[in-house]
Amino acid sequence: MSFDLVAQQPKLQYLVQGVVAFGAVVALILLALHRGPARRRAAALLLLAPALLLLTVGLLLPALRTLVLSFTDSGGEAWAGLDNYVWMFTDPRALVALRNTLAWVVLVPALATAVGLRYAAAVVRARCRTFALSLLLLPMAVSSVGAGVVWKFVYAYRPAEAAQTGLLNRLVVAFGGEPEQWLVESPWNVLLLIVAMVWTQAGFAALLLAGAIRAVPVETTEAARLDGASPRQVFLRITLPAIRPTLLVVLLAQAVGTFKAFDIVRTMTGGQFDTAVLAHEMYDQAFRYGETGRGAALAVLLFVLVTPFVALQVRARRRAG
Template structure:
C-alpha cells in the first residue's frame, strides 16, 4: 500500500509538471503568434507589450502586490485586526531589544563589506601573476561553494565550547587549551558574539570580492602600468595612484553587492545562535516576530524597514553602473 501511495504521489507531481510545461508552451506560442500578426511601428509597440505584458503581470502579482500588502499590514496590530498607524515603526526604533537588532544589523552592513572587500583586494594583489595564482585563488573562492547553513555549521564547531573538565572539540578552544590561555564561549558574550558571526560572512564573501577585483586588476592596460613605473611609481604608490582608481567601479559593485546580501542575512544567525544572546538581525527578527511570536504587524514593519535599507544601496549601485557605461 505504501509503495502504491508513493507511486501515485510521484505520478501526480509529474503530471502537474507536464501540465505546467504545456501551459508555458501554449502561452509562449500565443505571444509569438500575436506578435507576428502586427507589422510596422505600431506592430513593434504591440510586440513589446505582448512580450513584456506577461512578465509585468507576474511581477505585479509576485512582487508589487505583496510589497503593498506588507506595508498595509505593518500599520496594523499584532493580530492584524485594527490599525495602529506608525506604532510598529516607533517600537522598532525605541524598544531596547529592537534597538539591539538595529545595532547588530548596522555592524553587519559596515564590517562585512569593508573587511570582505579589503581582504579580497589585498589577496588579489598579492597572488596576481604568481606561480600558484590559480591554486591560491581556488582556495579562497572555495567557501563560496558552501551554503550559508553549511558554513555556519562548520564555524559553529570551530567556536564550540565545553567545560574545562571535558575535552574541547571546538578548534579554537582546543588550540587555546593546548596553549594554556584558557577557553572562551565565543557565541555568548555580547557584542563580541556578533563579531564572531560576522567572521563567517567575511570568510564566505572574501572569495567573491577577490574574484571580481582580480579580474578588474588584470584588465588594467599594461601601458598605464609601464608608464607609471617609468615615472618612478612603485609599491604602495602604484596601488594608490594606478590600481585603485582603475578598479574603483568594480570596488563599488563589490561593496554594494555584499552590503545588499548582508542586509538580508538570516541563515548564519539562525543556524549558529537562533538570534539569542543579543545576536539577532532584522531578517531574523522579522522571522521571529511573524512566525514565533505571531506579531504580524511588527513583523511586517521589520520587513518594510529591511526593504527601505536595501533600496538606497541599489539606487547608488545603478547610478555607478550608468556612470561607468557613459565614460
C-alpha cells in the same frame, strides 16, 4: 499502492488543458512576431506580460500587503497606526537588532572587500592565480547555513576538564589559556558572526577585483616603475584609482547582501545573546511570537534601508560598465 486512473483523471485533464493553453499562447506570440512592424510593440508587451504578471502577484502585491500589515496589531486585523514603528525604535530588543545590523553593514563590506582586494593584488600576476583564486572562492560553494555550521564548530565550547572540539578553544588551551564561550559574550559574539560572513564573501570580492586589476594597462604601471615608484605607490596611486568603479560596485553589493543576513545568525546563535539582526528579528516577531504587525514594520524598514544601496549599486554598475 495501486494507481487509481479514475481518481487521477481530473488532474490529467487539468494538465492537458494547461499544456494546450500554453501552446496556444506561444502560437499567438509567434504569430504576432511575424506580423508587420506596427505590431511588434504589441508582441513585445505580450512577451513581457507573463513576467509582469508574476512580478505583480509575487512581489508588488505582497509588498503592499506588508505595508498595510505594518499599521495593524499583532493579529493583522485591528488598525494600530504608528505603534509598531514606535515600538521598533524604543524596544530594547529591536534596538539591539538595529545596532547589530548597522555593525554588519559597516564591517562586512569593508572587511570582505579589503581581504578580497589584498588577496587579488597578491595573486593576480602569479602563474597559479586561477588555483589561488579558486581557494578563496571555495567558501562561496557552501551555503550560508553550511558556513554557519562550520563556524559554530570552530567556536564550540566545552568545559575546561573536557577535550575541546572547537578549533579556537583548542588553540587557546594549547597555549595555556582557558576555553571561552565565544558565542555568548556580547558584543564580541557579533564580531565572530561577522567573521563567518566575511569568510563566505571575500572570494566574490577577490574575483571581481582581480579582473579589474588585470584590466589596468601594463604600460601605465611599468612607466611608473621606471620613474622610480615603489610597488606600494604604484598600487595606491595608479591601480586603486583605476579600479575604483569596480571597488564601489563590490562594496555596495556586499552591503545589500548583508542587509539580508539571516542564515548565519539563525544557525549559530538563533538570535540569542544580543546577536539578532533586522532580518532575523523580523522572522521572530512575525512567525515565532505571532506579532504580525511588528514583523511587517521591520520588513518595511529593511526595504527602506536597502533601497538607497540598490539605487547606488545600479548607478555604479552603469559607470563601471
